[in-house]
Amino acid sequence: MKLDDLEKIEFSDNSRLNFDYDLSRMNWFNIGGKSKIFLFANSLSDLSLFLNKYNQRGKIFILGAGSNTLFDNDIFDGVIIKLGKNFNNISKLKENLIISGSSCLDKKVSEFAMESGIDGFEFLSCIPGSIGGGIRMNAGCYGSEIKDIIVSVQAMDFNGKVLTIPASKIKFKYRSTDLPKDLIFLSGTFQGKVSKKDVIKKKITEMKNMKELTQPQRVKTGGSTFKNPIKQTNKKVWELISESINIKEANTKFGDALISEKHCNFLVNKRKATPEDMKNLINFIKESVYKKTGVKLELEIILTSSK
Numbered sequence: 001m002k003l004d005d006l007e008k009i010e011f012s013d014n015s016r017l018n019f020d021y022d023l024s025r026m027n028w029f030n031i032g033g034k035s036k037i038f039l040f041a042n043s044l045s046d047l048s049l050f051l052n053k054y055n056q057r058g059k060i061f062i063l064g065a066g067s068n069t070l071f072d073n074d075i076f077d078g079v080i081i082k083l084g085k086n087f088n089n090i091s092k093l094k095e096n097l098i099i100s101g102s103s104c105l106d107k108k109v110s111e112f113a114m115e116s117g118i119d120g121f122e123f124l125s126c127i128p129g130s131i132g133g134g135i136r137m138n139a140g141c142y143g144s145e146i147k148d149i150i151v152s153v154q155a156m157d158f159n160g161k162v163l164t165i166p167a168s169k170i171k172f173k174y175r176s177t178d179l180p181k182d183l184i185f186l187s188g189t190f191q192g193k194v195s196k197k198d199v200i201k202k203k204i205t206e207m208k209n210m211k212e213l214t215q216p217q218r219v220k221t222g223g224s225t226f227k228n229p230i231k232q233t234n235k236k237v238w239e240l241i242s243e244s245i246n247i248k249e250a251n252t253k254f255g256d257a258l259i260s261e262k263h264c265n266f267l268v269n270k271r272k273a274t275p276e277d278m279k280n281l282i283n284f285i286k287e288s289v290y291k292k293t294g295v296k297l298e299l300e301i302i303l304t305s306s307k
Helices: 044-054 106-115 122-126 131-137 197-214 237-244 275-293
Strands: 016-022 034-041 059-062 069-071 076-083 090-094 097-101 150-157 162-166 183-191 221-224 257-259 266-269 302-304
Touching (some): 090 106, 106 122, 237 275
Antiparallel strands (some): 221 266
8 A cells, every 4th residue: 555645645633644553552452553554633624635535545444432442463454543632522502412523432421411411321421432432333331322312423434525314314223333334423413301410410420330340440451342142132241151151260361361350241451462362262252152051142342353
């Protein structure tokens, strides 16, 4: 892939192009090789300029907060795009309507809704990701999902065309949507219900306390690893893993990749785990659960291949 013309791009909003960029610092596992091109896009105009110059000559991957992404150690032969400051704004449109840039952290949107007296966004306080990623995977927890509050999505396709997609045109499923892969989410418009700040704050506190008690904190993890297999069984995925594996046994560790003792659907990079360590652990869990229960687990985290 020739890069000479890309190196000459002059951005108007301080967007940055990096070459051979280290990916290990861009995800919560702290694992991965390099990306041939990495774009920090600070504005719609800079993003459009780059896409027109790039002209889909290689792979394009949109990176959110990096909370549920596992990169491999090879060089990503394309561009990884991370949206910056102008995609990090939140505004209140009406008394119960919010528009959020896609790079806003979910918890930031939850806090904004609380301060604005808008109910329904509390679950976002416990999701470790960005709004764009949340839309892509219909993120949710504690009985609520993005589909419950979203009104529309504003996006740009890989050709630089901007479009708005109403929620009524999107098919939401458990941890997925039918939105095309060649879309970059710019922002989302969301609707809740008018409520009192102290009522909302109490709900958020209860959810955060529950998360603190049941999920690993302040460790290198990618969040929930597998989806709950709702079509195959009524059991939660952690129950299936717990039934199938004694996580205290030595053979459940692969290098520095291990299963969290606090929540067995969370995998942890104890120190210097490699992508292969994590993939071996993932495959071990899938095979163990299938052998014991007959249930085929599906990944919630994204495995990003360089090829």
